Amino acid sequence: MQNPSAPVVATRQGALIGFTDKDVHVWCGIPYAAPPVGSLRWRAPQPPVSWEGLRQATTFSASSWQNSEYCQALGGGDPGQFSEDCLYLNVWSPATRSTPLPVMVWLHGGGFTIGAGGLPPYSGRALAQRDVVVVTINYRLGHLGFFAHPALEGEEERVVHNFALLDQLAALNWVRDNIAVFGGDPHNITLFGESAGARSVLSLLASPLAEGLFHKAIVQSGYTLPDTPREQALEKGVALAAHLGLENATADQLRALPPEVFWPLIAPHNIAPTPIAGDCVLPEPMLDVFFAARQHPVPVMIGSNSDEASVMAVFGIDLAGQIQKLRRERRFGLGLIKLLYPGVKGDEELGRQVCRDMAFTTLGYVVMQAQQRIGAPCWRYWFDYVAEAEHATYINGAWHGNEVPYVFDSLGSVEPSRQYVTARDLQFSAQVADYWVSFARHASHIHDVLHGPTNWPACRKRRDVLLRIGVNKHAGFRLENRFMRARMSLFKRVMKHHVSLD
Secondary structure: OOOOOOOEEEOOOOEEEOEEEOOEEEEEEEEOOOOOOHHHOOOOOOOOOOOOOEEEOOOOOOEOOOOHHHHHHHHOOOOOOEOOOOOEEEEEEEOOOOOOEEEEEEEOOOOOOOOOOOOHHHOOHHHHOOOOEEEEEOOOOHHHHEOOOHHHOOOOOOOOOEHHHHHHHHHHHHHHHHHHHHOEEEEEEEEEEEOHHHHHHHHHHHOHHHOOOOOEEEEEOOOOOOOEEHHHHHHHHHHHHHHOOOOOOOHHHHHOOOHHHHOOOOOOOOOOOOOEEOOOOOOOOHHHHHHOOOOOOOOEEEEEEOEHHHHHHHHOOOHHHHHHHHHHHOHHHHHHHHHHOOOOOOHHHHHHHHHHHHHHHHHHHHHHHHHHHHOOOEEEEEEEEOOHHHOOOOOOOOEOOOOHHHHOOOHHHOOOHHHOOOHHHHHHHHHHHHHHHHHHHHOOOOOOEEOOOOOEEOEOOOOOEEEEEEEEEEEEEEEEEOOOHHHHHHHHHHHHHHOOOO
16 A cells, blocks of 8 residues: 555656655656667667656666766765666655745766766755755766767767766756656756766756756866867777777677676776767867857856865876976976965975866856856855864865765765764754755846855956855855956966866
8 A cells, every 4th residue: 555645746757656754755766768778878868758657766776887886985875786777867845835946956976987866965855955846867977978989970860979968958858847746946947066067067058958958057166177079089989999899890889888898997998077079969168168158148156175186186196296297397387386376385285276276266267257258147166164073184175075965964964974073064064055055046147145144146247256165174154355366367378278187
């Protein structure tokens, strides 16, 4: 017998029954596209198949193929079972609601190679308790999500290489068509993401295919690495096939490769943590779109963390070595950088700050200026809070990804933070989540101040202001004008030529 309190909704594909988590209704594992398996591998996602009767939506789906150990160490938890049949999403909605609520659609990070929408830090319960509807999704990862090869050319009417981004667009189409039955407002959708998820948000802000599918965007720790050119992606695809024993590969041979063969691959056969420029999703590189201020004109929040360089070791970057390379090859440039970082001692520390700002901080400045040029509001932040018990661990500030459990207000319910959080940590986390929900509910071209412990104004023409979320690792919110302006101006000029993983 069905639990009479279990929530039932009727989507366009069929009826779903979820479960109740205290005062929030939850539906997990909802298909938003057909399984991209067999002949549908490396094709644009197809519409989901309808079903008869009542479909159980009480457990998370399988995740896209990935490295489980890597995800548990760096990606937010155990991604569970893997399958190419992974295009599912999850919804959290308040059990009691009267009017259509703002919708927040989350794109997880993980370098486009790890992660899943059902990982513990991304639980939407605490945000839904603030009267929003939260959606998290899975999308294809690694070579299953980004791939180019001559054998696949001409199979569709349009050129497609960014299958993962098309998955995200398919999820947004599903949200537009179905979210009203979950209590959400299809006319107020905020797309937000961190790291590769943030890079996805930026890509969709630049994509002609995304127009009208979301109304606001939050970019957490997006990075300035250039997109992979289509020609280079095709060359890499041929080289990868040859590496796997398929010279002059056919499409059928490529699709017959078992998915697990892609995950032990290392450079040069792994994918870049960037999309591919030159297909229907990204006809031109994302950065070029923002430099030309041709992005979709929606309100944007963007920011990064105080120790983003913590992720550099994952990509094999020697922080001190970057400064030593400057000393050998560009002594004038090194002298200029030292002027911009007065009092910073040692190559390691200078490299940490320079790499952080070139790869992460500068992007907020670039997006702010692009928003100012089109007259759209932009809220900027700098996250620098560290849980009270962890100051000795996070010596240089908030690591890449550390803001996520604060944004979701999940700090007290996920490992390992639940073991050491204090009441003050939890209070600060709640305040951060309140700002994100305030953006989703109120941000607009007219409403350009977010209210909270500190009223947070958007950057408009001739206004360059940033909110420090955490001050020197401690609780606090403080506005700062022209944040790192001299550094940002320099790095904006050179980032297109000198930001890489080489």
